[in-house]
Amino acid sequence: MPMLLSTTDAGFEAAFAAMLGQKREEAEDVDAAVAAIIADVRARGDAALIELTGRFDRLALTPETLAFSKAEIAAEIARVSPEDRAALELAAERIRAYHERQKPEDAGWTDAAGAWLGWRWTAVSAAGLYVPGGLASYPSSVLMNAIPAKVAGVERLVVACPTPGGVVNPLVLLAAQIAGVDTVYRVGGAQAVAALAYGTATIAAVDKITGPGNAYVAAAKRRVFGRVGIDMIAGPSEILVIAEGAANPDWIALDMLSQAEHDASAQAILITPDAGLARRVQAALEARLPGLERAAIAGASWRDNGAVIVTRDLDEAAALSNRIAPEHLELCVDDPEALAAKCRHAGAIFLGAWTPEAIGDYVGGPNHVLPTARSARFSSGLNVLDFMKKTTLARMTPEALRAIGPAAERLAISESLQAHGLSVRARLDRLNG
Amino acid sequence: MPMLLSTTDAGFEAAFAAMLGQKREEAEDVDAAVAAIIADVRARGDAALIELTGRFDRLALTPETLAFSKAEIAAEIARVSPEDRAALELAAERIRAYHERQKPEDAGWTDAAGAWLGWRWTAVSAAGLYVPGGLASYPSSVLMNAIPAKVAGVERLVVACPTPGGVVNPLVLLAAQIAGVDTVYRVGGAQAVAALAYGTATIAAVDKITGPGNAYVAAAKRRVFGRVGIDMIAGPSEILVIAEGAANPDWIALDMLSQAEHDASAQAILITPDAGLARRVQAALEARLPGLERAAIAGASWRDNGAVIVTRDLDEAAALSNRIAPEHLELCVDDPEALAAKCRHAGAIFLGAWTPEAIGDYVGGPNHVLPTARSARFSSGLNVLDFMKKTTLARMTPEALRAIGPAAERLAISESLQAHGLSVRARLDRLNG
Structure with missing residues (x-):
């Protein structure tokens, strides 16, 4: 049985925290x-x-x-x-x-002290x-x-x-x-x-x-x-769907199953303020499950890791989503842009009922290599910057060195790094002497 | 004795490769x-x-x-x-x-298929x-x-x-x-x-x-x-100076010592096409060393990890620099911008004789937390993006889904991910029926 919770339940916070802390995949000690x-x-x-x-x-x-x-x-x-x-x-x-x-x-500019600063990206x-x-x-x-x-x-x-x-x-x-x-x-x-x-x-x-x-x-x-x-160390896949009452329960059920079929450790979660929709999605999901080629895998994922959470409103749904920091976040609501603005931590957001997560897996354009296991709190999906690096650039003029060099020398001395200070001082002495 | 090499030596390639492979710090097994x-x-x-x-x-x-x-x-x-x-x-x-x-x-645009795509950065x-x-x-x-x-x-x-x-x-x-x-x-x-x-x-x-x-x-x-x-796992600090004959040997010596004084495992390297300058820098460095508060540390670094390499020309110096991928690269040459363009892998580049590396440690502006141990081949110094992450965004319209959905369905089937395909098909059927 997937976890069924309501934010008005007395034990909600403890149950939700337990779900967040749950380790869905035992790392083999290899x-x-x-x-x-x-x-x-x-x-x-x-x-x-x-x-x-x-x-x-x-x-x-x-x-x-x-x-x-x-x-x-x-x-x-x-x-x-x-x-x-x-x-x-x-x-x-x-x-x-x-x-x-x-x-x-790339960037480059001259600042008020006369120093030229910038950076350069290379592959x-x-x-x-x-x-x-x-x-x-x-x-x-x-x-x-x-x-x-x-x-x-x-x-x-x-x-x-x-x-x-x-x-x-x-x-x-x-x-x-x-x-x-x-x-x-x-x-x-x-x-x-x-x-x-x-x-x-x-x-x-x-x-x-x-x-x-x-x-x-x-x-x-x-x-x-x-x-x-x-790149990141990827864990099992996850989807979180936030939906309002008018959403199509069969579509949501299929979107959730398209994560569940990956792996018994995968996780599909529905959060909705509408208890009736919660029931309809569950029913649709149970109806679709037996017909799937991967019914055993998807069924195990749903039974062991699935969850349905009924909230007071969409704001509460967004707050829970931010604690989950889902890999995939699907917003099946009337105004998905407004809700997306409240969802800070997610690998990829799919806006509106016509954007099934599977589109993102294949042909949407954005990357499908995304942060799992709550790591969307601090990391991004695979992107071009993962194959590039930035080199910072700096060029002082004599005037710039005269303006900011003494502060560098002072800090070097305070850190007991004498040669650092001398490397600046030798140049300042030339300027002054 | 620091390593003294010339690219015209018969044994150069082997000696240089050995230097690159050298592990300057034995990781304690803790x-x-x-x-x-x-x-x-x-x-x-x-x-x-x-x-x-x-x-x-x-x-x-x-x-x-x-x-x-x-x-x-x-x-x-x-x-x-x-x-x-x-x-x-x-x-x-x-x-x-x-x-x-x-x-x-952030970015967002509508593409030819009518899909709205974009991304959003959050802290x-x-x-x-x-x-x-x-x-x-x-x-x-x-x-x-x-x-x-x-x-x-x-x-x-x-x-x-x-x-x-x-x-x-x-x-x-x-x-x-x-x-x-x-x-x-x-x-x-x-x-x-x-x-x-x-x-x-x-x-x-x-x-x-x-x-x-x-x-x-x-x-x-x-x-x-x-x-x-x-962030990265930092190793001992490094500086590589590429210099031409007219450069000030005392300034270069001090810049090299300002890395060497950090740690006996630190590394300071000079690459120059001018054998005379190589000798002058070595002499200046030996002259400055005994007067340093950290003479023991800087001396051990210079003796055990220091290197002076004489090349045929600046292009050869840039090529060696790219193999080293230094944390700090100082270009004491007439046209540092032209040489910098040839140096692809470096954490930070300091352009010209008036830009001692110590400026970058304190007051230049760019970050001093930089990739060590050749990791500038694939990583950047600490920067604002290290404290942010990107969420990708996608919104399909019915028309966009009609245009690209069938390809997603086909790929899902080819990967034996049936529910992925069904989640697209259910929506296409609604559009068509």
Whole structure:
């Protein structure tokens, strides 16, 4: 049974706080195994990578076959239907157009002291995208990771994707091609992350690693953080729908199920001031559930992690939403813009009844790699800036140094950093002498 | 002896690669101790925090004295000289002015399909700044961490600073006051990071933790990453100076020593096409060293980690700089802007002979919290965006959904995510039926 709460219940605050604190996914303790795998790849490079791929993916590789050849990619892609290709291309075009607008601007100005100040954005030189194999091998995620990197100006963009038993999803290869990926390596797990971070004879090291993965991949990313940049450590998916009484209960039920079907750890929550709608959505959801191909997964998610909360009004709904900081927030209300203005913490907001969250997963344009597990309080979905970095710039004139140098010298002395002070003083003495 | 290399040496590439791979600081393995401390603070809150502060800082606190009172702060600040206060205020004003320009803009537009798309930036609600105690307790770092947070719009900003034996640096408290910090807690170490991340009865949890610290603090930040946001894990400081023959060798020597005096693990490198200048800088540096208060530290840094590299020309210097990706890059050349354009990876660039790096540490305006250990390849110095996050926004119209919905449905089916497809299909059926 999903959790059914009303903010007027005596026990509401305790129950809501418990839900917020609930850990939906037990992190497997794989850190020791991952540390050993990373050390092995660092020490033995390709040999370790090939041996581990043989063990975990039942696949015999050589340095020459670590990457898909052009002929192999062409042969796989030829199996994709024209309709699937057209859909992927439409998605890529829309994702590219949205992310093009995220490109940041450089700046430079002269201030009152005569100092010239500014900053400059540059792209990361090389990035590696992790793409899971098997069931969670989503071509849409390839687009969502690779396109921001290309828009940022990343020069070398590679994919690591395990192919257990040699099986690959042709749509993943097509998505990589459409997005402009240079090379696809058929390796996965912690060993792939280690190869991308440290490099091997065949796989050149990258500067940034992004993309979802299992517990081994997540632990490996956490371990190589600092050596390379990483994106967030993604947790199970979540949706929060805030709806008013007039909303269509079947549409909301399907939107909630489209998160629940991802994973038994996924979470779908409805918050509404209308108790009648709450009942109608529950009924619609129970009616849709048995017919789903993934009924078992979606049912477990709904039973174990689902929640329906009835509030006094929409303001109270927004306040609860801010405490949840949902990955996906859908506003099925008359004035979604007004409500969105009150929702400060969310990865992505879907405004109005005609914007199902699934549009955002594929073709809306915004990224579908979003902060989970309440991390929208402090982080953003994947974007172009994740593949760029800012260099600050400063140029003093003699006059500027004369104006602000003495304060720098004073602070250096107060911090007992004498050489800092002397480096300023030597120049001031030249100006004064 | 610092490393002396010339790019025309036969062994140059191997020696340079070895220098790049060199680990200047052995990370103490404190992870198990830190895990236990965090678990203790999570389980016992204030009681654990107070007990650990008693043990590590020899300071007996109660929940009531965890934070400095207004009277205590006023009494400490009264000890600061007017000159030091004026210097701090000038620094704060310049840092604030620079960071105000970093505030990002929201966006929104209607695209060809009729979809309304956009994004919105919002501030993190609460941030905690870690400030080391003792020798490395720098008021300038308080400004550099706190001001971007305030400019971003962070509502609750707290500082955690250990006060071993009860001793605090009054300039740290003044810097916190000038920057607008709400509360200063006299706790430190992994226990302070745990309290900020998880909260105790007295210290409310924050959403983001920034600031430098020792191995315990760094390990604790790495462990709470995900529960809260963190900034980078900072390593020892570095400077790279690229200079031409006409440059002043004494100024360059002092700039290099102002990094070397931080820490024996710090690194100062000179790259120049002029072998004569290389010798003059070395001589100037050796001449300045013995007179420094921190001669032992700076000398160890220079001996163990210093380097002088003679190149064929400035282009080769820029190429080496890009492989180093220095935290601080100083360009003492005739046309620093032209050379800066070729230096893609650096935390901060200081242009021309009148811009000693120490200006950037205090009063330049740009942030002095910068990526170390080659991480400027993929990350930026601390900035306003570190205290903000982006929410993507999308609103479909019926027409937009009709245009792009079928592609979303098709991709959902190709990924075996049936409910995703149905959530779009149910709306399309309404439009068509």
